[in-house]
Amino acid sequence: MTPVLSVRDLHVEFGTPAGLARAVAGVSFDLIPRERLGLVGESGSGKTTTALALLRLIRPPGRIAGGVATLDGRDLLTAAPAELRRLRGARIALVPQGAMNALNPVLDIRAQFEDLFDAHGEPRGRAARRDRIAALLQSVGLQPEVMARFPHQLSGGMRQRVCIALAIALRPAVIVADEPTSALDVIVQKGVLATLARVQREIGAALLIVGHDMGLMAGFVHRIAVMYAGRLVEIGPVAEVFARPRHPYTRALIESLPRFGPRGVFRGLPGTAPSLVSPPPGCPLHPRCPAAIPRCAVEPPAETRHGPAHLARCHRAEEADLAA
Amino acid sequence: MRQAAREPLLLGGLLLLVILALAGLLAPLVVDVSLAEIGAARPRRPPGGAHLLGTDTQGRDVLAALLVALPRTLTIGLLAGLIGLGVGCALGLLAGWFRGATDAVIRTLADVALTIPAIAVLVLVAVNVRVMTVPLMAVVVAGLAWMVPARAIRAQVLSLRERPFVDMARLNGIGPLRLVVTELLPNLVPYLAASFVAAVSGAMLATVGLEALGLGPQNELTLGMMFYWAQYGGAVLRGMWWWWVPPVAALALIFLALLAASAGLDRVVNARLREAP
Amino acid sequence: MATARYLLARLGMAALVVALALVINFAIPRLMPGDAVEAQLAQLSAGGGQVGDVQAVAAAMRARFGLDQPATAQFAAWLGGLARLDLGVSVVNYPQTVGSIVTGALPWTLGLLGAATLISFTLGTTLGGLLAWRGTPRWVVVVALPLVTLSAVPYFILGVVLLAVFALGLGWFPAAGGFAFGEAPTADLRGIGLLLWHAALPALSIVLASMGLWAVGMRGMVISVLGDDHIALAEAKGLPPRRIFLAYGLRVAMLPQFTALALQLGTLVSGAILVEVIFAYPGLGFRLYQAIQQKDLFVVQGIVLLLSVSIAVAMLLLELLYPLVDPRVTAGRA
Numbered sequence: 001m002t003p004v005l006s007v008r009d010l011h012v013e014f015g016t017p018a019g020l021a022r023a024v025a026g027v028s029f030d031l032i033p034r035e036r037l038g039l040v041g042e043s044g045s046g047k048t049t050t051a052l053a054l055l056r057l058i059r060p061p062g063r064i065a066g067g068v069a070t071l072d073g074r075d076l077l078t079a080a081p082a083e084l085r086r087l088r089g090a091r092i093a094l095v096p097q098g099a100m101n102a103l104n105p106v107l108d109i110r111a112q113f114e115d116l117f118d119a120h121g122e123p124r125g126r127a128a129r130r131d132r133i134a135a136l137l138q139s140v141g142l143q144p145e146v147m148a149r150f151p152h153q154l155s156g157g158m159r160q161r162v163c164i165a166l167a168i169a170l171r172p173a174v175i176v177a178d179e180p181t182s183a184l185d186v187i188v189q190k191g192v193l194a195t196l197a198r199v200q201r202e203i204g205a206a207l208l209i210v211g212h213d214m215g216l217m218a219g220f221v222h223r224i225a226v227m228y229a230g231r232l233v234e235i236g237p238v239a240e241v242f243a244r245p246r247h248p249y250t251r252a253l254i255e256s257l258p259r260f261g262p263r264g265v266f267r268g269l270p271g272t273a274p275s276l277v278s279p280p281p282g283c284p285l286h287p288r289c290p291a292a293i294p295r296c297a298v299e300p301p302a303e304t305r306h307g308p309a310h311l312a313r314c315h316r317a318e319e320a321d322l323a324a
Numbered sequence: 325m326r327q328a329a330r331e332p333l334l335l336g337g338l339l340l341l342v343i344l345a346l347a348g349l350l351a352p353l354v355v356d357v358s359l360a361e362i363g364a365a366r367p368r369r370p371p372g373g374a375h376l377l378g379t380d381t382q383g384r385d386v387l388a389a390l391l392v393a394l395p396r397t398l399t400i401g402l403l404a405g406l407i408g409l410g411v412g413c414a415l416g417l418l419a420g421w422f423r424g425a426t427d428a429v430i431r432t433l434a435d436v437a438l439t440i441p442a443i444a445v446l447v448l449v450a451v452n453v454r455v456m457t458v459p460l461m462a463v464v465v466a467g468l469a470w471m472v473p474a475r476a477i478r479a480q481v482l483s484l485r486e487r488p489f490v491d492m493a494r495l496n497g498i499g500p501l502r503l504v505v506t507e508l509l510p511n512l513v514p515y516l517a518a519s520f521v522a523a524v525s526g527a528m529l530a531t532v533g534l535e536a537l538g539l540g541p542q543n544e545l546t547l548g549m550m551f552y553w554a555q556y557g558g559a560v561l562r563g564m565w566w567w568w569v570p571p572v573a574a575l576a577l578i579f580l581a582l583l584a585a586s587a588g589l590d591r592v593v594n595a596r597l598r599e600a601p
Numbered sequence: 602m603a604t605a606r607y608l609l610a611r612l613g614m615a616a617l618v619v620a621l622a623l624v625i626n627f628a629i630p631r632l633m634p635g636d637a638v639e640a641q642l643a644q645l646s647a648g649g650g651q652v653g654d655v656q657a658v659a660a661a662m663r664a665r666f667g668l669d670q671p672a673t674a675q676f677a678a679w680l681g682g683l684a685r686l687d688l689g690v691s692v693v694n695y696p697q698t699v700g701s702i703v704t705g706a707l708p709w710t711l712g713l714l715g716a717a718t719l720i721s722f723t724l725g726t727t728l729g730g731l732l733a734w735r736g737t738p739r740w741v742v743v744v745a746l747p748l749v750t751l752s753a754v755p756y757f758i759l760g761v762v763l764l765a766v767f768a769l770g771l772g773w774f775p776a777a778g779g780f781a782f783g784e785a786p787t788a789d790l791r792g793i794g795l796l797l798w799h800a801a802l803p804a805l806s807i808v809l810a811s812m813g814l815w816a817v818g819m820r821g822m823v824i825s826v827l828g829d830d831h832i833a834l835a836e837a838k839g840l841p842p843r844r845i846f847l848a849y850g851l852r853v854a855m856l857p858q859f860t861a862l863a864l865q866l867g868t869l870v871s872g873a874i875l876v877e878v879i880f881a882y883p884g885l886g887f888r889l890y891q892a893i894q895q896k897d898l899f900v901v902q903g904i905v906l907l908l909s910v911s912i913a914v915a916m917l918l919l920e921l922l923y924p925l926v927d928p929r930v931t932a933g934r935a
Binding site for chain 3: 432435436438439440444445447448529530532533536537538539551555560561563565568572575576579580582583
């Protein structure tokens with residue numbers, strides 16, 4: 001199945017007073033139509049930066065330093081500004097993290113849609129637009145009357161649904177969701193995610209969803225990708241990755257999820273994420289890794305395959321059972 | 325703090341003010357200050373010869389008068405700014421820390437005081453005072469310079485008091501007064517500095533405004549009063565430019581210096597503006 | 602509902618300000634040692650006038666102006682007078698009423714100050730917005746710099762310089778007055794032309810000296826707003842840059858500017874007073890100056906009260922209009 005979005009060797013750097021920080025260091029993956037790919041990692045792992053880079057929303061002092069992101073046969077990362085504007089919103093759309101602040105506070109919901117329609121030239125005509133807005137709002141579980149309200153009059157969950165409706169309005173091929181439920185209550189989270197999955201299925205788009213909650217991801221995505229220190233360390237079908245994680249970091253993330261059952265020690269990884277300006281040589285995880293061997297401090301691990309779609313970057317990924 | 329030392333606008337502004345202050349303070353070494361008195365020299369002489377900046381209609385040597393008036397104007401501004409800042413800071417701390425009724429009262433007071441045009445109250449007071457002196461002027465002007473520092477400090481205190489380090493201090497049993505002084509004040513220093521410059525600017529503006537209307541100190545010459553006497557004596561209409569240009573120029577320099585200092589401080593406090601186009 | 606509560610709050614505040622202004626206006630002159638009558642007489646006799654039996658004259662004047670009553674009675678009388686829009690009489694130009702002086706001068710000040718503030722605010726805010734935009738041509742930035750520097754100096758300093766250079770030096774503009782000397786303003790073409798010609802320099806002083814402030818404030822706001830999340834989403838929707846800048850950036854950044862305008866009203870008026878003095882422009886500022894010179898207590902009081910009340914009213918108007926531009930406001934203040 002040909003991927004709808006193909007990312008190869010993406011590099012994003014940030015200029016800091018301490019030097020150049022490599023927020024994303026050579027990330028590659030594909031997005032298959034109709035699938036949901038989850039991108040997880042701790043803060044500073046580069047997951048949000050990766051997602052935003054696809055839409056070229058990286059602002060100075062950050063910049064995209066290399067790589068290719070192919071959509072519809074065009075490279076998103078080097079497209080001319082006019083072309084980029086054409087693609088954004090219509091072929092690749094964003095569901096932002098904090099809908100609190102993502103909607104223009106002085107425009108009503110209808111105007112937020114009209115702006116999108118104006119920018120892309122369709123649909124035309126007042127009636128057609130009104131009907132489309134009403135249909136979109138209903139598809140995300142909101143009443144059409146909402147279009148006359150202002151963002152501050154809606155609850156957090158409702159605002160997030162509006163953002164989802166905006167993202168699917170022009171039936172894009174790819175939806176990028178940047179932690180869409182992090183700012184919401186747990187109960188509302190489930191509802192919003194269910195809505196997102198439903199509309200994604202309805203328009204046949206591919207969804208890249210960024211998050212840090214492994215538990216939430218596990219029940220939602222088809223494939224999961226784990227990032228650490230700007231690198232993609234493991235990617236594969238979610239059931240497989242959870243059953244047989246090949247990377248120590250993935251394993252640690254899974255083991256840190258609380259479980260029902262006999263009480264045990266709450267497991268985590270000691271230490272903190274490495275500096276992105278001067279990362280440790282070899283594998284970036286090695287200072288904290290429970291399975292580290294001398295080779296890890298010298299040589300960055302190559303990608304190894306562990307199933308049709310399951311890849312990992314670890315010198316010890318081949319080993320069947322890794323003792324901590 | 326180190327950023328402040330490197331900010332060119334701030335340094336430039338402060339330097340200019342220091343130069344002006346020194347010029348005024350060192351004046352007696354350079355010119356004969358008795359020439360600044362009424363009747364000290366022949367009136368209405370244009371610049372040249374013994375009088376580098378000429379003389380006014382009342383026989384004052386303009387250069388001497390300028391150098392005598394300069395430190396007085398700066399004093400009023402500084403004094404008023406300090407008093408305004410002190411009062412404003414105290415009220416802002418009280419309002420921000422104790423919140424509730426205290427905050428409501430102080431805040432309403434400040435808002436109302438801000439609405440009433442300063443000039444209105446100052447004019448009323450100045451008109452009814454028998455003899456206006458430099459210190460009295462400073463107090464009067466300070467009376468309406470406390471509001472902006474109060475608001476700024478209050479806003480900062482409100483946000484700071486929610487920070488974890490304040491809770492830590494409280495849990496350690498540190499009493500409110502000591503907390504405010506040792507924990508809050510160090511964090512408020514940049515805002516205090518910015519408020520001070522703003523207070524001094526505002527005070528200078530009000531002072532000069534009052535003086536230009538003739539409500540300044542009657543017997544002590546300040547830059548604003550020099551301008552008033554020049555206006556009163558028809559200096560502009562008579563073409564006696566040497567009489568009104570020096571005080572105006574000196575005032576312009578003072579205000580420019582204050583603007584530079586405050587813009588520089590603004591940048592230090594808010595680093596984002598530095599990256600803008 | 603929320604709108605009504607907001608309106609009531611604003612009205613309440615305005616009423617409070619007016620009440621305070623009334624009290625201050627009344628109290629301060631009477632708290633100071635000496636009174637207007639004394640000052641008046643002192644002035645008259647210092648000027649060489651014959652006043653005869655000073656005590657008798659003083660007593661008569663006091664009785665006439667009600668200054669021999671107890672303070673509460675005076676306050677009540679004054680308030681009563683205010684209710685009838687009677688601001689008292691000019692001690693110096695007796696029997697001319699303060700009211701007539703004020704109504705004669707008010708239109709001039711309103712016209713000058715109103716127009717100048719409007720022009721300055723609009724131009725300054727636009728300039729500030731442009732300064733924050735990447736696509737602004739270089740010359741705009743170059744022009745903006747001296748304007749910002751000019752905003753540091755008080756209006757009247759700029760006024761004096763303009764007067765000296767353009768009126769007295771080059772003779773392009775009149776040096777004094779609001780209209781042709783000795784004439785009353787007419788509504789015809791010549792009259793309007795004369796009005797504008799006389800108002801040009803004073804207005805220019807105010808505009809040039811205050812524009813910089815608005816520009817700097819607006820620029821700061823726009824830069825701050827452009828970093829907000831809703832701009833990012835707007836970009837992600839593929840909206841054209843101009844639309845994003847205008848409707849998502851400027852429109853949101855403008856709101857605090859209006860608040861700043863309301864807060865600045867007091868300062869604006871103060872500056873304008875002196876500009877009128879410099880140009881002998883027959884507005885409230887000029888009359889105030891004259892009254893101060895002559896220690897004409899009631900005129901000073903009346904004008905100062907009027908200024909305070911007008912500013913309070915202007916602020917109230919602005920605050921009432923604010924919900925129209927910012928839909929968030931009626932939902933209640935933070």
